[in-house]
Amino acid sequence: MDRYVCDLLLTMAGPESTPIRGGVVDVEDGAVAWSGPASEAPDGAGAALHHVDGLLMPGMIDAHCHTPMVLLRGAGEGLPVDRWLHEVMWPREARLVPDDVRIGMQVGGAELLGNGITTSVEMYFHGDAVAQGATDVGMRCVVTAPVIEEDQLSRFGTWEEQLDEMVATRDRWRDDDLVDVGLGPHAAYSVSDACLRRIAEIALDQDMLVHIHLAEEEWEDAAIRERAGLSAPEYLESIGLFDADVLAAHGVWVSETDIDILARNDVAVAHCPCSNTKHASGMAPVDELVNAGIRMAIATDGPASHHRLDLFEEMRMAIRLSRLHHRDAQHFPTTKALRMVTAEAADTIGRPDLGRLTAGCRADMVALSMSGPALQPVIEAEDDPIARIVWSGSPAAVSGVWVDGRQVVEDGQVSTIDIIGATEQMTETARRLAR
Numbered sequence: 001m002d003r004y005v006c007d008l009l010l011t012m013a014g015p016e017s018t019p020i021r022g023g024v025v026d027v028e029d030g031a032v033a034w035s036g037p038a039s040e041a042p043d044g045a046g047a048a049l050h051h052v053d054g055l056l057m058p059g060m061i062d063a064h065c066h067t068p069m070v071l072l073r074g075a076g077e078g079l080p081v082d083r084w085l086h087e088v089m090w091p092r093e094a095r096l097v098p099d100d101v102r103i104g105m106q107v108g109g110a111e112l113l114g115n116g117i118t119t120s121v122e123m124y125f126h127g128d129a130v131a132q133g134a135t136d137v138g139m140r141c142v143v144t145a146p147v148i149e150e151d152q153l154s155r156f157g158t159w160e161e162q163l164d165e166m167v168a169t170r171d172r173w174r175d176d177d178l179v180d181v182g183l184g185p186h187a188a189y190s191v192s193d194a195c196l197r198r199i200a201e202i203a204l205d206q207d208m209l210v211h212i213h214l215a216e217e218e219w220e221d222a223a224i225r226e227r228a229g230l231s232a233p234e235y236l237e238s239i240g241l242f243d244a245d246v247l248a249a250h251g252v253w254v255s256e257t258d259i260d261i262l263a264r265n266d267v268a269v270a271h272c273p274c275s276n277t278k279h280a281s282g283m284a285p286v287d288e289l290v291n292a293g294i295r296m297a298i299a300t301d302g303p304a305s306h307h308r309l310d311l312f313e314e315m316r317m318a319i320r321l322s323r324l325h326h327r328d329a330q331h332f333p334t335t336k337a338l339r340m341v342t343a344e345a346a347d348t349i350g351r352p353d354l355g356r357l358t359a360g361c362r363a364d365m366v367a368l369s370m371s372g373p374a375l376q377p378v379i380e381a382e383d384d385p386i387a388r389i390v391w392s393g394s395p396a397a398v399s400g401v402w403v404d405g406r407q408v409v410e411d412g413q414v415s416t417i418d419i420i421g422a423t424e425q426m427t428e429t430a431r432r433l434a435r
């Protein structure tokens with residue numbers, strides 16, 4: 001058994017998620033065996049003892065990402081989403097081979113880990129290569145290769161072939177502790193009716209998560225209305241897709257009726273505030289979604305969408321937007337934001353064993369050094385550690401990261417791959433794709 005002793009412990013259990021001063025986490029076989037105040041810890045005789053300077057918290061979960069798009073980071077800067085996709089992203093993505101995706105996932109995965117993110121929900125081409133890249137670097141991921149019916153991307157095969165490949169990928173990775181595989185229809189507007197109906201059948205039959213973009217841009221609504229005379233949520237409910245477990249990214253342009261539909265079908269939503277603001281897509285009605293009882297996470301979206309894979313920044317953006325919108329400085333508590341990248345993010349992917357450091361959960365942990373100038377001073381009587389992390393925390397404070405009990409970041413550096421070599425290889429690949 002390994003025993004981690006820290007100055008501050010955030011288990012993120014329960015809505016209050018009260019910090020524990022002087023905490024202990026016992027880890028055995030990749031899982032948390034016990035956590036709580038050091039004064040109440042069970043006998044630790046024989047345990048390997050590790051002192052963590054600062055704070056220990058659950059690894060963060062990025063509920064919507066396209067990590068291998070680090071290969072395309074910065075391309076098409078300033079274009080609106082539809083031109084950015086058609087003119088820059090899709091022509092380059094049409095050239096992708098599996099090894100490109102694997103190197104992108106390795107380097108992007110190293111970045112995620114270094115930023116305190118231990119799990120990502122991925123929507124990207126060549127799902128096998130995404131899973132390989134993630135496991136190369138030692139992170140956990142939910143792989144959902146996109147199904148998209150777009151002429152420029154025809155080399156990824158017909159939608160039937162893409163769906164067969166996704167189910168085969170799930171079967172290949174079934175016994176891997178770090179990889180889950182779901183289905184990734186790109187969006188209601190970019191996938192045909194027949195394909196979406198088949199995805200609903202497969203998802204229910206094979207018990208696979210469906211991960212889809214939903215109501216990101218205002219024009220999407222008109223596209224679905226033209227096809228079906230319905231809003232995207234109405235349409236997806238009508239064809240049975242919402243009978244499956246669904247994680248929808250964005251949820252910006254949703255009406256009250258749409259929110260009712262998401263709530264009654266228990267569809268989870270990944271809120272991506274930085275991507276939505278950078279692309280001027282709009283602002284998701286977070287309060288209305290939360291108040292309707294919808295499971296919600298805060299996520300980054302892909303690194304080509306807004307450069308950063310930083311959930312500290314996303315938390316701040318989510319709070320700032322919401323407070324400004326309501327003109328209320330007490331709106332959107334910091335604890336809620338931190339829960340939306342840990343415990344509540346885990347709930348959006350049906351993994352209650354993630355995002356919390358309580359007995360029985362997987363030992364995905366992040367150590368934050370609290371001694372940096374940005375996190376000082378600390379006057380104990382008035383200290384609120386969660387507010388400190390949410391407002392002043394950054395990847396620079398991440399000193400150690402563990403996934404399934406294995407340390408993958410030491411002294412702030414990813415220890416599982418040769419990051420310099422991998423980055424050089426990624427740059428070469430990015431140049432080739434840009435040609």
Ligand SMILES: [Zn+2]
Nearest residue numbers: 213249301302
């Ligand atoms: Zn996205």
